[in-house]
Amino acid sequence: MRNIFLFIRRYFNFLFFLLVQGIALYSLFTYNKFQEAAFMGVATETTGWFYKKYDGVESYFNLKESNAELAKQNEILLNQQGSNFYKADSSSKKVIDTVSKDSTGTQTREYLWREAKVVGNTVGLQNNYITIQRGEKQGVKKDMGVVSPSGVVGVVISASDNYAVVMSLLHRQSRVSAKIKKSGDLGIVQWDGENPMYVNMINVPKSVKLVKGDTIVTSQYSYLFPANLMIGTVDQIVEDNSSNFYVMKVKPAADFFKLEYVSVVENLQKEERKKLEEAAKKIQQ
Amino acid sequence: MSDLVKNTVRFLLFILVQVLVLVKVKPLHQFVVPYLYFLYILWLPFNTPRLALTFIGFLFGFSLDYFVKTPGLHAAACALIAYVRPFLVSILISQEGADQNYKSPSVTSMGWAPYATYVVVLTLLHNTYLVFLEWMEMGSFLFFLGKVLGTTGVSLLLILLTELLFYRKQSFKTNTA
Numbered sequence: 049m050r051n052i053f054l055f056i057r058r059y060f061n062f063l064f065f066l067l068v069q070g071i072a073l074y075s076l077f078t079y080n081k082f083q084e085a086a087f088m089g090v091a092t093e094t095t096g097w098f099y100k101k102y103d104g105v106e107s108y109f110n111l112k113e114s115n116a117e118l119a120k121q122n123e124i125l126l127n128q129q130g131s132n133f134y135k136a137d138s139s140s141k142k143v144i145d146t147v148s149k150d151s152t153g154t155q156t157r158e159y160l161w162r163e164a165k166v167v168g169n170t171v172g173l174q175n176n177y178i179t180i181q182r183g184e185k186q187g188v189k190k191d192m193g194v195v196s197p198s199g200v201v202g203v204v205i206s207a208s209d210n211y212a213v214v215m216s217l218l219h220r221q222s223r224v225s226a227k228i229k230k231s232g233d234l235g236i237v238q239w240d241g242e243n244p245m246y247v248n249m250i251n252v253p254k255s256v257k258l259v260k261g262d263t264i265v266t267s268q269y270s271y272l273f274p275a276n277l278m279i280g281t282v283d284q285i286v287e288d289n290s291s292n293f294y295v296m297k298v299k300p301a302a303d304f305f306k307l308e309y310v311s312v313v314e315n316l317q318k319e320e321r322k323k324l325e326e327a328a329k330k331i332q333q
Numbered sequence: 334m335s336d337l338v339k340n341t342v343r344f345l346l347f348i349l350v351q352v353l354v355l356v357k358v359k360p361l362h363q364f365v366v367p368y369l370y371f372l373y374i375l376w377l378p379f380n381t382p383r384l385a386l387t388f389i390g391f392l393f394g395f396s397l398d399y400f401v402k403t404p405g406l407h408a409a410a411c412a413l414i415a416y417v418r419p420f421l422v423s424i425l426i427s428q429e430g431a432d433q434n435y436k437s438p439s440v441t442s443m444g445w446a447p448y449a450t451y452v453v454v455l456t457l458l459h460n461t462y463l464v465f466l467e468w469m470e471m472g473s474f475l476f477f478l479g480k481v482l483g484t485t486g487v488s489l490l491l492i493l494l495t496e497l498l499f500y501r502k503q504s505f506k507t508n509t510a
Contacts, residue, residue: 073466
């Protein structure tokens, strides 16, 4: 017994070092994006405050780019307004209304958009997160899509009262259902943690004809994003003879280095859809 | 300024510079992540007890993790270099009693070559362990090697710049006064 105490006393420094390493490694390997531990909740609120203070200074440097980006988005939206279109005179001509809208006047809203200011962002790490200044009190909840004026940015994974943390596309666990705009072939966009200038698109069979510069958009299957939102363009097609699928390097449309304003998009029918799909799965089992 | 106040201010400054500036820099290359924050641990006074040193290293790393949301990653690397530091200092110190006559490791207290070795070894150790922990889940060995070397190169450059910009005056302490 005495020897044990002597041993502990002699190697106390080393044992303490091992203990500290143990704590660090344990919290590193048991932590994942699904965990809503106290760490995330408290961290979001306090670090969000720091990020906001600093962003007050830093945001001036990107004003020009974010203005240009917002103006571009305005142009697209203005062009979609009904008043731009000439209406046919229906008294002298037979017109068939081809607009697929509910004519009874009750339209069901599927997606609701909310703007948010980006206050914190990293790009250089293996798992990158974005902090936005809009939380549960302002309607942001877990599992909502986040889109910048030029393209998809990520998914909300945790929200505190006034801030939310977004898992960026540049995160090794991020997966977005995507398709090639031209042909409609589906695939998955993810990131390998290596180069923050590119994300990868996988699961596209080699039978599909692909060209460099093809546009990648969100697919209609994703319940986080509306269909046909811009993700990026194909920059390089990697030859892999061992598989029947392409690996594509996709240049993201959103500029992760200069994020200023983003929109959080909520799918109002997500719960219903999830419930139905789970019920269907249960029947099959 | 007392040592405690000085080191507390440094603690905050190093964390904030790393979080608000260096992590956001557009990467020069996929291998390069500019890390400077661990210089704080290299600058701690000689007379810090070993136990406290390990604990400060852990706490310092964890505060960075708090911001970048990787609980444990930087804490593990910082605790490692904080634990190894006293061994390295005792090997490298050339003058008899330099660790009692000067406050903290620097060019003046240790001399050019020993201090450079001290910085290079700890930087390499920190980056190797950090990239190793990240790489364990995925990635090729070539990527691991490239990233360790690229990151260490940029870290050393940043440390050199910091040492030149913020020259730390060190007076020789004697017990005669």
